[in-house]
Amino acid sequence: DAGITQSPRHKVTETGTPVTLRCHQTENHRYMYWYRQDPGHGLRLIHYSYGVKDTDKGEVSDGYSVSRSKTEDFLLTLESATSSQTSVYFCAISSEWGAGGTDTQYFGPGTRLTVL
Amino acid sequence: TQLLEQSPQFLSIQEGENLTVYCNSSSVFSSLQWYRQEPGEGPVLLVTVVTGGEVKKLKRLTFQFGDARKDSSLHITAAQPGDTGLYLCAGAKGATNKLIFGTGTLLAVQP
Numbered sequence: 001d002a003g004i005t006q007s008p009r010h011k012v013t014e015t016g017t018p019v020t021l022r023c024h025q026t027e028n029h030r031y032m033y034w035y036r037q038d039p040g041h042g043l044r045l046i047h048y049s050y051g052v053k054d055t056d057k058g059e060v061s062d063g064y065s066v067s068r069s070k071t072e073d074f075l076l077t078l079e080s081a082t083s084s085q086t087s088v089y090f091c092a093i094s095s096e097w098g099a100g101g102t103d104t105q106y107f108g109p110g111t112r113l114t115v116l
Numbered sequence: 117t118q119l120l121e122q123s124p125q126f127l128s129i130q131e132g133e134n135l136t137v138y139c140n141s142s143s144v145f146s147s148l149q150w151y152r153q154e155p156g157e158g159p160v161l162l163v164t165v166v167t168g169g170e171v172k173k174l175k176r177l178t179f180q181f182g183d184a185r186k187d188s189s190l191h192i193t194a195a196q197p198g199d200t201g202l203y204l205c206a207g208a209k210g211a212t213n214k215l216i217f218g219t220g221t222l223l224a225v226q227p
Contacts, residue, residue: 042217043217090158102208103213105161108158109156110157110158
């Protein structure tokens, strides 16, 4: 298994509070991704990173920010959580880019976030 | 906008039956991947298909990429309870590794 951990694994918070989710990898992979998974939508890309301090937006980036100060850590922050951000969040890593999707993305175990 | 539609959404079958899951789009993809996800875990890659018309087999699982690279199918022969899970297709467009995931097919194989 790829060395990917996510913390916390479960979190319940209230609307309007800031929340930070952490993804940590031990594989030294260059690329890291944050997805959210909701019933009927599959996985949707929030943000991704192609190197330290290099990040870009995905499909559903509104209300989220990310930071990557070290190769091994990719943080996802909800500045002011809303109920619509209740979801399961997955981090993924990969070692290649521009390979037309032939590279493998390895996923972490997920964080279940509930915003009340 | 959901570019990849999977069907069926849910499938409950008996052990030993065969099944096919479809992944359809109006867009062309440079490659398509299939993942399986078990409860409480992240998706795990099963296969990547790249060439139009390509067929790949993984034990009892057969994957096919459509000739026009707009659709794919996953066929399971003699399903077993261990095949239970959420099956996701994911397409890559152009020369990037940004994946667009399908809506998923939840498969339950009853012993």
